[in-house]
Amino acid sequence: MSYLVSIVERLGGNHYVLDEEQSHIQVDQEVIAATGTGRVLVRICPAHVYSEGADGQILVADAGCLECGTCLALMPAGTLRWHYPRGGFGVSFRQG
Amino acid sequence: MEDEAFDAIVVGGGVAGCVTAYQLAQAGHSVALIERGAEPGAKNLSGGVFYCRIMEEVFPDFVNRAPVERRITRNCISMLNGSSFVNLDYWDARLAEPVNAVSVLRAKLDAWLAEQCEAAGVAVLPGVRVDALLRDGDQVTGVRADEDDLAGRIVILADGVNSFLAQEAGIRAKEPARHLAVGIKSVISIPSSKLEERFQLAPGEGAAYAVVGDCTRGVAGGGFLYTNGESVSAGVVLRLDDLEASGFAASEIHDHFLGHPMVSRMLEGGSLLEYGSHLTIEAGPQMVTHDLTRPGLMIVGDAAGFTLNTGFTIRGMDLAAGSGIAAARAAHAALVESDFSQAAMDRYRTELAATFVGRDMRTYAKAPSFFESPALYRDAGLLAADVLHGIFDLDTTPRTRLTAVFRRAVARSRLGWGSLASLMITAVRSL
Numbered sequence: 001m002s003y004l005v006s007i008v009e010r011l012g013g014n015h016y017v018l019d020e021e022q023s024h025i026q027v028d029q030e031v032i033a034a035t036g037t038g039r040v041l042v043r044i045c046p047a048h049v050y051s052e053g054a055d056g057q058i059l060v061a062d063a064g065c066l067e068c069g070t071c072l073a074l075m076p077a078g079t080l081r082w083h084y085p086r087g088g089f090g091v092s093f094r095q096g
Numbered sequence: 097m098e099d100e101a102f103d104a105i106v107v108g109g110g111v112a113g114c115v116t117a118y119q120l121a122q123a124g125h126s127v128a129l130i131e132r133g134a135e136p137g138a139k140n141l142s143g144g145v146f147y148c149r150i151m152e153e154v155f156p157d158f159v160n161r162a163p164v165e166r167r168i169t170r171n172c173i174s175m176l177n178g179s180s181f182v183n184l185d186y187w188d189a190r191l192a193e194p195v196n197a198v199s200v201l202r203a204k205l206d207a208w209l210a211e212q213c214e215a216a217g218v219a220v221l222p223g224v225r226v227d228a229l230l231r232d233g234d235q236v237t238g239v240r241a242d243e244d245d246l247a248g249r250i251v252i253l254a255d256g257v258n259s260f261l262a263q264e265a266g267i268r269a270k271e272p273a274r275h276l277a278v279g280i281k282s283v284i285s286i287p288s289s290k291l292e293e294r295f296q297l298a299p300g301e302g303a304a305y306a307v308v309g310d311c312t313r314g315v316a317g318g319g320f321l322y323t324n325g326e327s328v329s330a331g332v333v334l335r336l337d338d339l340e341a342s343g344f345a346a347s348e349i350h351d352h353f354l355g356h357p358m359v360s361r362m363l364e365g366g367s368l369l370e371y372g373s374h375l376t377i378e379a380g381p382q383m384v385t386h387d388l389t390r391p392g393l394m395i396v397g398d399a400a401g402f403t404l405n406t407g408f409t410i411r412g413m414d415l416a417a418g419s420g421i422a423a424a425r426a427a428h429a430a431l432v433e434s435d436f437s438q439a440a441m442d443r444y445r446t447e448l449a450a451t452f453v454g455r456d457m458r459t460y461a462k463a464p465s466f467f468e469s470p471a472l473y474r475d476a477g478l479l480a481a482d483v484l485h486g487i488f489d490l491d492t493t494p495r496t497r498l499t500a501v502f503r504r505a506v507a508r509s510r511l512g513w514g515s516l517a518s519l520m521i522t523a524v525r526s527l
Binding site: 001002003004005007010011013014017040042043044045046047048066067068069070072073074083084085086087088089090091092093094095096 | 132133134135137138139140141142144201202203204205206222223224225241242257258260270271273276278279280282283284327329336339340343344345346347350351354355360363364365366367368369370371372373374375
């Protein structure tokens with residue numbers, strides 16, 4: 001099934017306007033470690049923006065974000081700062 | 097300052113925002129439509145079936161002029177299990193005459209809506225993210241974007257499900273996870289001739305599948321398949337609290353649905369055009385119980401929570417349009433009378449109550465409680481398939497009458513009589 005390629009390849013087919021200066025996502029590693037919510041964060045994101053590094057740190061590939069807000073809605077307060085990218089930046093749907 | 101102010105500033109160029117802005121401009125008011133996407137439509141994503149009859153009131157001949165994909169004449173309500181697929185398959189020529197619903201791709205539709213706004217005199221400002229509301233005491237007086245202030249006599253928030261601005265205005269709090277669901281969608285390219293053959297469609301006609309069952313691996317929500325002009329929109333909608341509890345990755349459930357043998361046959365040979373996700377509201381009727389206004393401020397569309405899942409129709413865009421029409425009426429009256437007080441803004445609720453939007457939100461106020469039943473997402477589909485299997489599987493044993501087949505299937509089902517009865521009663525009471 002050629003439409004079920006890896007998530008990286010799927011996102012590669014989308015259009016994005018990358019913001020080289022600002023990231024729209026900041027995670028608080030300490031709060032995530034203390035609350036044990038890292039695994040949830042990794043699972044729930046449809047774009048696999050979050051992954052767990054070898055040292056248990058959460059890595060954020062914000063460039064692939066689809067801007068749905070699932071992470072913000074599910075994560076406890078203090079774990080994550082998430083806002084829409086600056087105007088004109090981020091995902092740019094051609095289909096929608 | 098007075099002269100520099102727009103009569104209305106609309107934040108967000110989706111269906112609700114464009115309808116509101118267009119109508120206010122048509123009524124002769126100066127309107128700014130601010131959109132954070134580089135182009136209008138770039139941030140917008142729906143399933144998307146649009147019950148679009150309401151659009152004829154705003155844009156006459158909408159279905160022929162707007163870039164819609166297909167006219168939906170075939171609706172399938174489906175229960176998909178691991179190795180069975182039960183469908184209520186309803187095709188009706190009357191659904192095309194007049195057109196009742198169309199499939200749409202929002203990047204195309206919303207770009208067209210914004211063009212109509214521009215032609216009507218709206219100042220369309222894309223690529224601008226509104227960061228805050230401007231206030232004079234309690235009165236909302238404009239918006240701030242990129243350190244620039246823009247004054248408006250009325251501000252209308254149409255900034256979608258995540259509406260940061262509605263939260264800032266103190267209208268919405270953080271929504272409980274069980275009120276929200278994430279939609280994950282692949283748009284898969286399939287030539288129109290093949291698509292029409294595969295889905296039994298006349299040229300221009302479309303099919304819409306709403307699917308519950310194993311397709312979401314027991315997570316509350318469902319799958320969908322909508323035919324576009326030359327593609328299929330296929331994906332899942334997953335209630336957030338259940339997704340979190342399930343232990344599954346969101347993308348894994350999407351892939352499970354699209355990879356199901358009965359689904360993959362519909363998508364065979366297709367190539368991926370776009371992979372997207374967007375939050376949606378599961379409990380619209382609960383959500384819209386919050387305020388919809390502040391002095392100088394109204395809130396429309398998804399930002400306000402106007403969505404409905406009635407079990408058969410999954411609606412958002414028509415309610416967005418309807419709420420936009422009501423808000424534009426209230427805003428027009430306020431502008432004519434130069435009265436932007438709380439009482440003037442509350443006319444919006446009165447206008448809403450008089451339309452199908454307010455009425456339908458009340459009619460289906462209890463619908464979300466039906467979808468809370470976990471049986472829907474596994475056992476109900478299996479039971480339906482077991483009853484049908486009992487009917488069709490002529491294994492040379494003597495046949496029993498239908499009631500006996502049904503009784504045996506229920507006895508074997510994990511659902512049981514009690515849960516089945518409660519599911520039926522909830523359905524009757526809420527749908």
